[in-house]
Amino acid sequence: MTRFPLALAFVALATLPLWMPGTYYVNIASQILFYAIFALGVNVLAGYAGLVSLGHAGLFGIAAYAGAKAITAGYGHSVVAVIALATTLVTAAVFAALALRGTGLGFVMITVALGQIVWGVAYRWISITNGDNGITITGRPFPFGLSLASPRGFYWATLVVFLLALASMAVFVASPFGASLQGTRDQPRRMNALGYHVWMIRFLAFLFSGFWSGVAGLLYLYYNQFVSPQMVALTASAEALLMVISGGTATLLGPIVGAVLVVVMKNVASAYIERWNFVLGAIFVVIVVFMPDGLVPGTVRVARWARSALGRA
Amino acid sequence: MTALAVSDLAKSFGGLRVTSGVSLAVEPGERRLIIGPNGAGKTTLFNLITGELKPDRGAIALFDRDITRVPSRRRFHLGIARTYQIITLFPRETLLRNVTLSLLGLSRLRWNPLVPLGRQHALAARAREVLARVGLDHLAERPLAQTSYGERRRVEVAMALAQNPRVLLLDEPFAGLSIEERRDVLRLVTGIPRDVTIVMIEHDMDVALDFAERITVLHFGEVVVEGTRAEVVAHPRTKEIYLGE
Numbered sequence: 199m200t201r202f203p204l205a206l207a208f209v210a211l212a213t214l215p216l217w218m219p220g221t222y223y224v225n226i227a228s229q230i231l232f233y234a235i236f237a238l239g240v241n242v243l244a245g246y247a248g249l250v251s252l253g254h255a256g257l258f259g260i261a262a263y264a265g266a267k268a269i270t271a272g273y274g275h276s277v278v279a280v281i282a283l284a285t286t287l288v289t290a291a292v293f294a295a296l297a298l299r300g301t302g303l304g305f306v307m308i309t310v311a312l313g314q315i316v317w318g319v320a321y322r323w324i325s326i327t328n329g330d331n332g333i334t335i336t337g338r339p340f341p342f343g344l345s346l347a348s349p350r351g352f353y354w355a356t357l358v359v360f361l362l363a364l365a366s367m368a369v370f371v372a373s374p375f376g377a378s379l380q381g382t383r384d385q386p387r388r389m390n391a392l393g394y395h396v397w398m399i400r401f402l403a404f405l406f407s408g409f410w411s412g413v414a415g416l417l418y419l420y421y422n423q424f425v426s427p428q429m430v431a432l433t434a435s436a437e438a439l440l441m442v443i444s445g446g447t448a449t450l451l452g453p454i455v456g457a458v459l460v461v462v463m464k465n466v467a468s469a470y471i472e473r474w475n476f477v478l479g480a481i482f483v484v485i486v487v488f489m490p491d492g493l494v495p496g497t498v499r500v501a502r503w504a505r506s507a508l509g510r511a
Numbered sequence: 512m513t514a515l516a517v518s519d520l521a522k523s524f525g526g527l528r529v530t531s532g533v534s535l536a537v538e539p540g541e542r543r544l545i546i547g548p549n550g551a552g553k554t555t556l557f558n559l560i561t562g563e564l565k566p567d568r569g570a571i572a573l574f575d576r577d578i579t580r581v582p583s584r585r586r587f588h589l590g591i592a593r594t595y596q597i598i599t600l601f602p603r604e605t606l607l608r609n610v611t612l613s614l615l616g617l618s619r620l621r622w623n624p625l626v627p628l629g630r631q632h633a634l635a636a637r638a639r640e641v642l643a644r645v646g647l648d649h650l651a652e653r654p655l656a657q658t659s660y661g662e663r664r665r666v667e668v669a670m671a672l673a674q675n676p677r678v679l680l681l682d683e684p685f686a687g688l689s690i691e692e693r694r695d696v697l698r699l700v701t702g703i704p705r706d707v708t709i710v711m712i713e714h715d716m717d718v719a720l721d722f723a724e725r726i727t728v729l730h731f732g733e734v735v736v737e738g739t740r741a742e743v744v745a746h747p748r749t750k751e752i753y754l755g756e
Binding site for chain 2: 390
């Protein structure tokens with residue numbers, strides 16, 4: 199029963215550049231996809247590990263900065279990708295080693311601090327990061343003969359990466375390791391008493407989360423061909439977290455729905471309403487009040503209620 | 512050989528000495544009862560044995576192997592299992608998933624991020640066997656949150672049994688149960704084979720006395736009386752401290 203809507207969604211996504219009017223909307227779809235990858239990465243920790251990170255823009259951004267530096271240094275795009283993701287993983291390992299000294303509020307505060315350090319370096323260490331002016335790159339890669347220079351090409355490439363990210367999440371969540379991670383969220387003490395290495399499970403989950411945040415950051419870099427401290431600001435971390443929370447934590451579709459909501463509001467609504475941030479805030483308030491567990495679980499609940507109400511009538 | 516040997520164990524929280532110089536030796540297969548008033552340091556002793564708390568001094572040995580410096584999680588791989596006085600389970604998961612997590616904890620499979628857990632039929636079959644041992648196999652697919660308190664107590668025991676322990680620490684397994692439920696849990700605990708050594712903390716003397724072979728009385732973190740059931744029951748200090756006479 200769930201196969202059909204999934205197949206339909208896949209066909210709609212795969213053919214989107216063919217029926218979407220104008221490249222402007224294709225570009226917005228690309229943005230939604232890489233922000234969704236970022237949100238999926240954040241969800242590994244915020245949702246499945248119960249560890250709320252407010253420093254993930256640091257990982258998202260460091261991939262872009264490392265990528266931009268590597269491109270400027272003249273490396274080929276596959277080497278750039280390796281450098282960017284390796285840098286992200288090493289940074290994620292350092293973040294995890296420090297932040298996992300705490301859980302709950304302690305974890306949140308350490309991730310905020312770490313994110314702000316990255317932001318500080320991006321903003322102030324001008325000789326490396328070019329400060330507020332950011333780094334501009336030219337050219338997108340040509341993987342397997344597909345030019346990413348056009349909006350369509352870029353969209354399809356991002357879609358492939360997005361589907362890989364989503365598939366990896368689906369496999370991960372259903373796996374024994376995914377079950378272990380969710381166990382450490384719900385009953386860390388019992389998990390230890392069952393012989394699980396709670397710290398190591400969280401550490402590895404942090405790396406997995408960081409990896410996809412880095413992939414999303416690299417896509418951001420290629421999309422904008424520009425990286426600036428704005429990308430690693432605290433508000434960027436909060437935005438990713440809002441995507442996860444508004445869509446539904448610890449769900450596969452929630453972060454994607456959240457990414458759609460935020461990116462659409464940012465780009466489309468801002469064209470019509472000057473104070474679009476106000477509208478976005480109001481939407482979040484409505485979500486928190488009426489669907490505190492997020493849009494996806496909330497909608498499922500409403501649909502179930504409607505079905506049983508119809509059945510009774 | 513002793514199954515569990517604790518020597519001169521001490522632990523303070525700030526100025527409060529919760530365990531001071533406790534020594535215990537539990538023989539293989541023995542049924543040991545630990546009693547004492549509230550705040551006597553009974554649960555703290557369990558937490559020290561399992562490594563969930565670090566002792567200030569003293570040593571712990573499991574089958575003559577010193578485990579004082581072994582990390583807590585490793586001790587459960589060496590044959591210790593425990594239950595919690597306050598139910599510590601996974602409320603959103605089914606009983607089957609709860610026990611599966613227990614089995615998985617001692618298996619290398621727990622690190623595998625690629626295969627679906629739902630397809631591990633051998634693991635699920637073993638989890639059902641464990642649930643059958645505690646008489647809950649008919650509720651295997653039910654979320655824990657929808658079970659009764661008495662059933663959850665039995666799941667607590669099932670979680671520990673699934674770990675196939677050599678030394679089983681039961682922390683007030685009868686707490687909060689009705690008389691009937693107590694009898695069920697007692698039957699369950701009595702039915703555990705003799706190759707499992709059992710140390711039990713219990714307030715309910717009526718149920719626990721029948722079970723125990725040797726009894727240790729703790730008071731203010733110290734072992735006050737220790738001996739066979741008859742010796743301890745007859746001891747004047749027991750009556751004074753525990754029964755308040």
